Amino acid sequence: MTAPTPTYWLEPTEQVAAGLRRYTRRDTDGGWTCAEGWHEALVFTGTEPAESRNTDHGRVLAHRPDVAHDDPRWPAECARGCGYQFTDGDVWQEWQEQLYRRADTGEVVTLRPRRDYDPPGAPTPAPPGAMWNAWWMPDTPAWRGPDGMALMVRLPDGHDWHVDGEASNCTRKGDHTHKCWVRQGDPRTGSVTAGKDGDTCAAGAGSIASTGYHGFLRDGVLTAG
Ligand SMILES: [Zn+2]
Ligand SMILES: [Zn+2]
DSSP states (O other): OOOOEEOEEEEEEEEEEEEEEEEOOOOSSOOSSTTTTOOEEEEEEEEEEEEESSSSSOEEEOOOOOOOTTOTTSOOBOTTSSOOBOOTTSEEEEEEEEEEEETTTOOEEBSSOOOTTOOTTOOOBOOTTEEEEOTTSOSSTTTOOTTSOOEEEEOTTSOEEETTSOOTTOSSTTOTTSOSSEEESOGGGTOOEEESSSSOOSSTTSOEEETTEEEOEETTEEOOO
């Protein structure tokens, strides 16, 4: 049972968090643990100005020169403390993630969930209740609501709910003239209700279920689940 969780809007900032990530390649269907041979480390090197990729929304790191592989900021070993030392053949990835500003508190956060081996300086993950426009999703009615947004909500259990998407138990699958969750209210003011009031299907009663949460979004609040 979780307490009711108020939602809040995330506005994209003009900055991204930049970092340097190393990880081992996965050539087989191995697992995601050190014992199974998968190792990872990500360090953050600061915030950088973003630039718009298109006219509407969506910002990416401004172009910059590649970071040389002998730059000492690249992590040398697995962040999980297993002692694995990265080799030249492991992946060198220049990381970037969009930074958002909470409309309610002004705090700057990221969408990336926290990992227990995150280094100091990692951006703060958006806590449950966050709402944002997943602008990178396809620009079709199957993915977006009537205001053109692909609305996402972070649930109390940390799962991200695509409000404008199709419910797993939809009874009109593939029919994009309806919405499994009909939403009302402006996400930017944190007053959204998602329900069955409109052209919809017979799936549920407008509730949302994930692994660790089952509840409703009403008047900008995720009900106790
Ligand atoms: Zn490891
Ligand atoms: Zn449906």
